[in-house]
Amino acid sequence: MKQLGLAIDLKRCIGCKTCIVACRNFHELVNPSEAVPNQMPYYLHVESRWHGAYPSPALESWVVPCQHCPDPLCVPACPEGAIKKDPQTGIVRIDAELCNGCNAVPGQCGSEKTKSAPCAARCPAHMNVESYVRLAGNGRFKEALRVMKEDNPFPAICGRVCDHPCETECKRKDIDEAVAINFVKRHIADQDLKAETRYVPPIKAQRKEKVAVIGSGPAGLTAAYYLAREGYPVTVFEKASKPGGMLTLGIPAYRLPRDVIEAEIQVIRDMGVTIKTGVEVGKGTTVERLRKNGYKAFFFGIGTQKCKTLDVPGENLTGIYPALDYLRKVNLGEKAPLGKKVAVIGGGNAAIDGARCARRLGSPGTFILYRRSLKEMPARPEELEELEQEGIPIQTLTQPVRFIGEKGKVKAIDCVKMVLKGKDASGRRRPEPVPGSEFTIQVDGVIMALGQETDWACLTPDCACKLGDLGAMAVNPVTLQSDDADIFAGGDAVRGSSSVIEAIADGKQAAMSIDRYLKGEDLYAGRKTEWVPVENVQKEKYSPARRAVMPRLDPEKRLTGFAEVQLGLGEEQAQTEGQRCLGCSSACVQACPYGVIQFDGVKAKSHKCDLCVERVQFGEIPVCAATCLTDAIQFGELDLLRQKIAARGGEIVEALSRESILYVK
Amino acid sequence: MGTSKWVPTVCYQCKAECSILARVEDGKVKEIRGNPKSHGKVCVKGMSGPATQYNSDRLLYPLKRVGKRGEGKFERISWDEALDTITKKLKELKNRGEAHKLTASFFPHSITDPKWRFLNAYGGFINTALPHCDSAKIVAFLRTVGGVPNHHIPPAWFTMPKGGIMILAGRHAFGGLDNAAVPRDILDAKERGAKLVVLDPIFTPDAAKADQWIPIKPGGDTAFFLGMTQHIIAKNLYNKEFVDNWVRDGDFAKLKKWIADKTPEAMSKICGVEPAVIKKLAVECAKAPAVGVDSFKGIMLGQALDWGHAWNIFLAVTGNYDNPGGQPLPELTPMAPVAPGPGGPDLHELGFHRTGPNRTVFDKYGFIMEPTWYEAQAIRDDSLKVLITSECNPALTEMGQSGWQEAVTMKDSKGKYKLELLVSIELMHSETSKFADIVLPDKSYFERWELLYMPWWYNFGHGIALRQPVVEAPGECRHSNEVFIELGKRLAPEYFKFKDDLEYYDTQLAGLGLSVKKLQDMGGLWSPGTMGFYKYRAGGFGTPSKKVHLHWEDLAGAPAYQDWPRPGTAPEYEENVKEFPFILLSYRSIYHTGSGQWSHNNPHLRDSVSGMHENHLLINTATARKLGIADGDLVMVEAPNGGKVRIAARLSEGIRPDCVGMHHGFGSTIGRVATQGKGVSDNLLVPDAGATLQWQDVVAGEAHVSTRVRIGK
Numbered sequence A: 001m002k003q004l005g006l007a008i009d010l011k012r013c014i015g016c017k018t019c020i021v022a023c024r025n026f027h028e029l030v031n032p033s034e035a036v037p038n039q040m041p042y043y044l045h046v047e048s049r050w051h052g053a054y055p056s057p058a059l060e061s062w063v064v065p066c067q068h069c070p071d072p073l074c075v076p077a078c079p080e081g082a083i084k085k086d087p088q089t090g091i092v093r094i095d096a097e098l099c100n101g102c103n104a105v106p107g108q109c110g111s112e113k114t115k116s117a118p119c120a121a122r123c124p125a126h127m128n129v130e131s132y133v134r135l136a137g138n139g140r141f142k143e144a145l146r147v148m149k150e151d152n153p154f155p156a157i158c159g160r161v162c163d164h165p166c167e168t169e170c171k172r173k174d175i176d177e178a179v180a181i182n183f184v185k186r187h188i189a190d191q192d193l194k195a196e197t198r199y200v201p202p203i204k205a206q207r208k209e210k211v212a213v214i215g216s217g218p219a220g221l222t223a224a225y226y227l228a229r230e231g232y233p234v235t236v237f238e239k240a241s242k243p244g245g246m247l248t249l250g251i252p253a254y255r256l257p258r259d260v261i262e263a264e265i266q267v268i269r270d271m272g273v274t275i276k277t278g279v280e281v282g283k284g285t286t287v288e289r290l291r292k293n294g295y296k297a298f299f300f301g302i303g304t305q306k307c308k309t310l311d312v313p314g315e316n317l318t319g320i321y322p323a324l325d326y327l328r329k330v331n332l333g334e335k336a337p338l339g340k341k342v343a344v345i346g347g348g349n350a351a352i353d354g355a356r357c358a359r360r361l362g363s364p365g366t367f368i369l370y371r372r373s374l375k376e377m378p379a380r381p382e383e384l385e386e387l388e389q390e391g392i393p394i395q396t397l398t399q400p401v402r403f404i405g406e407k408g409k410v411k412a413i414d415c416v417k418m419v420l421k422g423k424d425a426s427g428r429r430r431p432e433p434v435p436g437s438e439f440t441i442q443v444d445g446v447i448m449a450l451g452q453e454t455d456w457a458c459l460t461p462d463c464a465c466k467l468g469d470l471g472a473m474a475v476n477p478v479t480l481q482s483d484d485a486d487i488f489a490g491g492d493a494v495r496g497s498s499s500v501i502e503a504i505a506d507g508k509q510a511a512m513s514i515d516r517y518l519k520g521e522d523l524y525a526g527r528k529t530e531w532v533p534v535e536n537v538q539k540e541k542y543s544p545a546r547r548a549v550m551p552r553l554d555p556e557k558r559l560t561g562f563a564e565v566q567l568g569l570g571e572e573q574a575q576t577e578g579q580r581c582l583g584c585s586s587a588c589v590q591a592c593p594y595g596v597i598q599f600d601g602v603k604a605k606s607h608k609c610d611l612c613v614e615r616v617q618f619g620e621i622p623v624c625a626a627t628c629l630t631d632a633i634q635f636g637e638l639d640l641l642r643q644k645i646a647a648r649g650g651e652i653v654e655a656l657s658r659e660s661i662l663y664v665k
Numbered sequence B: 001m002g003t004s005k006w007v008p009t010v011c012y013q014c015k016a017e018c019s020i021l022a023r024v025e026d027g028k029v030k031e032i033r034g035n036p037k038s039h040g041k042v043c044v045k046g047m048s049g050p051a052t053q054y055n056s057d058r059l060l061y062p063l064k065r066v067g068k069r070g071e072g073k074f075e076r077i078s079w080d081e082a083l084d085t086i087t088k089k090l091k092e093l094k095n096r097g098e099a100h101k102l103t104a105s106f107f108p109h110s111i112t113d114p115k116w117r118f119l120n121a122y123g124g125f126i127n128t129a130l131p132h133c134d135s136a137k138i139v140a141f142l143r144t145v146g147g148v149p150n151h152h153i154p155p156a157w158f159t160m161p162k163g164g165i166m167i168l169a170g171r172h173a174f175g176g177l178d179n180a181a182v183p184r185d186i187l188d189a190k191e192r193g194a195k196l197v198v199l200d201p202i203f204t205p206d207a208a209k210a211d212q213w214i215p216i217k218p219g220g221d222t223a224f225f226l227g228m229t230q231h232i233i234a235k236n237l238y239n240k241e242f243v244d245n246w247v248r249d250g251d252f253a254k255l256k257k258w259i260a261d262k263t264p265e266a267m268s269k270i271c272g273v274e275p276a277v278i279k280k281l282a283v284e285c286a287k288a289p290a291v292g293v294d295s296f297k298g299i300m301l302g303q304a305l306d307w308g309h310a311w312n313i314f315l316a317v318t319g320n321y322d323n324p325g326g327q328p329l330p331e332l333t334p335m336a337p338v339a340p341g342p343g344g345p346d347l348h349e350l351g352f353h354r355t356g357p358n359r360t361v362f363d364k365y366g367f368i369m370e371p372t373w374y375e376a377q378a379i380r381d382d383s384l385k386v387l388i389t390s391e392c393n394p395a396l397t398e399m400g401q402s403g404w405q406e407a408v409t410m411k412d413s414k415g416k417y418k419l420e421l422l423v424s425i426e427l428m429h430s431e432t433s434k435f436a437d438i439v440l441p442d443k444s445y446f447e448r449w450e451l452l453y454m455p456w457w458y459n460f461g462h463g464i465a466l467r468q469p470v471v472e473a474p475g476e477c478r479h480s481n482e483v484f485i486e487l488g489k490r491l492a493p494e495y496f497k498f499k500d501d502l503e504y505y506d507t508q509l510a511g512l513g514l515s516v517k518k519l520q521d522m523g524g525l526w527s528p529g530t531m532g533f534y535k536y537r538a539g540g541f542g543t544p545s546k547k548v549h550l551h552w553e554d555l556a557g558a559p560a561y562q563d564w565p566r567p568g569t570a571p572e573y574e575e576n577v578k579e580f581p582f583i584l585l586s587y588r589s590i591y592h593t594g595s596g597q598w599s600h601n602n603p604h605l606r607d608s609v610s611g612m613h614e615n616h617l618l619i620n621t622a623t624a625r626k627l628g629i630a631d632g633d634l635v636m637v638e639a640p641n642g643g644k645v646r647i648a649a650r651l652s653e654g655i656r657p658d659c660v661g662m663h664h665g666f667g668s669t670i671g672r673v674a675t676q677g678k679g680v681s682d683n684l685l686v687p688d689a690g691a692t693l694q695w696q697d698v699v700a701g702e703a704h705v706s707t708r709v710r711i712g713k
């Protein structure tokens, strides 16, 4: 048999949904006496979109069955290898024998589409964690890499520095400990470090609208990655001499080796993205000038580059560095002498990294001053552990009130003891000074890591967009669009200092918005904004097993340079760890971008459209085509369908059509 | 897999009644298809038929009320007890000389329907169970051409020639289907080179496929068409041949004089459409080989009789009657009468709208059935004493729904219900059956015999279809026709000498040399196989003069002043403009055409993926922005009658900024599925029609659902 498919005529589809019910009847997907609305399986659904505005819009509606994609995402996602694409007919089918139903519950249906594995629900970028972890468990690392790179262009970077909120939600904790998701991710992603095993996603189409990305941090580069995939020519403008934002300028190499950053950025270059460093938008060029040069949309991912200050006397003495300046110098290999005894003020990432750098660069007496207690510290436990191993003490409940200098250089800090009372706006307990508790610490140098804010000098008057509270850009929370229809923003610039994975999530959402904006589509339609985790997971099949432990470099060896501290899991270790995953939802359901796979409420398996192969074998046509109210759906061999479309003067809408389902206008 | 076969029958998920095939496997209905021997299509509601059939809420036994009306407390009784109770009450009523105070409310599937015979024999009346039915359209056609096309006889779109013009005037033809094949046929005609024009304040799916969408002001159709007609006459583009030969002598001259000042410019002010648009379409229509106009929903925005009149004048002036693509005229099939035939009660003296204190208001009433919307008032006036409802849900659909519910629970000075007996024959409990004294379990359309013949099918002029049982009925279900035949045998035996429904149908079919068995062997369908164009050329039109009557002289002067169409929109739109800035559009979709349990309690049709889960307040995006309303916000909609509903807003570019839309028929309170869905009833915003006669159409029986509303938070 030849490649089979459907042609769906957008001029005829009126969105009546007759085909959906006909399909349910034929495949006996529901028991009509018990079916509950909004919890019923379906093999196809209807989408629609508006063009233009009153009084002359044009509504397009179209039915979306399984697309039998050329590169189906469900196929690699299945840890059992139960989903295959028939090379002859192109039909993607689920082998009911091989499907183990992951966590399908008999008699329950529908929730698998609305509810996700808790890890995926929690992940800001909603990575299909379950799929890649379980694929690793099956030793299928190559497929796992592909699955990861659907949702995240920087898995190797995240595998090292992500604060992995996913793990806090992991259901495995009910049995023993959370799956070491991030360690597994890193092992899979390290394939990206070598050109031979690297995964460079295919470019979907060729588009002509130029897009400018300002800032090459994770937010900006992620937006560039997804836009390049849609086929847009993207240029990234970066004011620093190296791309990567805080990955390069903030996070030091012992946590994130430079070759890892370079490898993943190289993928983005390989996809055709131009990265121009040393160009500061707002100074060298402006949005207005870029608009004139034909850029049709902008993404601002400029992060938070300015360090906040304490507003206490003596802050301008030499020997006091804002953390970002210090880290930037260190990361770019410049000199930043501090002396033996260094106080690092703050409790976040920048404080800890500042301290660990100072410790490595000849300041054995480095310590941290933090005004709250250890519990309130935003740093992760493993970081605190590494800090301790490296011999860096933390003095908590301490706040500097004055820097004392000698000949313009810092010499000592007057401090006051703090006590925690009540709650502040962020819900943390508020530190208050204890009267009469002042004391002085002698120091040789200071790093100030009190948090960062954005420098918005780049927003010249030709932009209408507003800044919200905290100096972040005000954007629509779903679409990330600003008051200028063509300007979008995300990452730290919008959230205030946050995390790499949040920046990635924003870059992805913004790219989707920009794509729709440039196509004149509805920015909101069908966007999933709420992710609900599954509650009930079957755990009976699993017995306790220890969580993998990350091998680390000896503390003594660490302090002599910037060698990577975390050494990575071995293949066998990664596979064993992957097997600890409970598979809380169904990986294929989560992988399918069209939402057309679901659990079979009766047999507790996944199932979906197979183009009615069993009918087709007997010379009949698929039910949807047989029952279409307006004859909008035609079935046949793809070559013949294409001929028929051409003969009727139809045009294939490439933006919608994958391979087997052709949308015609 | 056991035995599986496809059985031809007729769908009844909506009033279109399309011919279908049902696949029966091991005694169960599994799948539905359009019948290829008819038009070959079945819509999403029809496709969802098996879920109606196997709904766990099906009534299985006769019930009698044990609590108060409306409490919904029932007790199982035998069929004998149920029928005895009804018979006793009806005997008593007849003996009191008040047989005319019986009304049965049901959709008249067919003129062969034995329910109708029972009412004629007994002396009772029927109303169509459709409160906003298209009676005004029927009356308008009767008055001008003497035929009765209703919403089921749109232009035969499959005969529309290339270059023809299809106008949907306030008619969502892709949703409120005349036949499931209509969307295909319209799209086919478009592909052949006909033009599709949609006049609608809402951007319907039809508008999305149209060559031209004209977002007209609600109720502006009359003005729009008068403007077109004036222009056509002024430019001397009218169809002279038709006007000279087929318009009643003198009418055209009178029209010409009367319409002279109804210029596109003048009409534009009423309908909100640019004069240039009216003129352009007028010229195109005058030159097109055929113009087909369909309208049904338009008439529900008020002043339907005027609109029906203007529409007919337009058809006459352009000569678009009974031509390919134009307005088909009905034709009767020679069915044999079942003798003896009961004469029926006097329509002009009796009936609930003629016997109460408002009787003079209805002096010019011209429809053959009771105005359903007057039911509640008739109960208050003691003009309605026994009500039998079947396949309808007045408790929820009747305008000013609480009015109906109040009326049926009203008591007289002796503490007895004013409405002495309320019987509900239904598939499933509904808001209405909750009030009934007796509830009878009906057979579904997969379980019963029915001979369906109406001269207004979207068909080859006219045809007959057989609904036959494809599966067995559960429990003790009996079809309402069987119930009425049984009541006939008990109360008017001289007219019910035949054995059962099958014998009754056999007798009628004999007129065509057929029988139920023969029809069954033919695949359940009979048709003459031809449209029969230009039937009027042999024998003229059905009017007294045999020609088209443009002027309705009997309606000149007070109180109607309707001898010519009044171009204005509904009076409700002209009042309270400041306090209630928006016109409420009550609309339907392909998923739900009423409030019936077969769609609202059907899981497919209440599922968001395959149907509609809830209704929203459709509001123009710009309007919403001004009011500070975001998509999904809950808003309060208030009407001048004091009605209020809280509903989620849905922002859309596809609605006029001065209108808001609400899908009709939602707000069910009963049923396993229906109560899991959301939505509110638009009827709460509409005044009780019987109590606001000054707004209503008392000539043709259309009830105004027209109202203005305001939106608050």
Ligand SMILES: Cc1cc2nc3c(=O)[nH]c(=O)nc-3n(C[C@H](O)[C@H](O)[C@H](O)COP(=O)(O)OP(=O)(O)OC[C@H]3O[C@@H](n4cnc5c(N)ncnc54)[C@H](O)[C@@H]3O)c2cc1C
Pocket: A161, A162, A163, A214, A215, A216, A217, A218, A219, A220, A237, A238, A239, A240, A243, A244, A245, A246, A247, A250, A251, A252, A279, A280, A281, A282, A301, A302, A303, A304, A305, A327, A349, A350, A351, A353, A354, A458, A490, A491, A492, A493, A497, A498, A499, A500, A501, A503
């Ligand atoms: C020391 C440190 C350690 C951290 N550790 C972690 C960690 O372990 N895990 C984690 O998840 N997160 C960590 N973070 C936070 C994380 O790095 C940031 O949240 C993330 O990088 C934000 O990404 P972004 O793309 O929004 O902005 P950035 O990464 O800040 O990138 C913004 C880029 O825009 C450029 N730019 C600014 N203005 C202009 C202009 N006008 N024209 C052109 N270019 C401009 C800047 O030079 C910069 O390269 C850390 C942050 C710091 C400072």
Ligand code: SF4
Pocket: B011, B012, B013, B014, B015, B016, B017, B018, B041, B042, B043, B044, B045, B046, B047, B177, B178, B179, B180
């Ligand atoms: S239009 Fe749909 S529901 Fe109505 S009778 Fe036809 S198929 Fe059945």
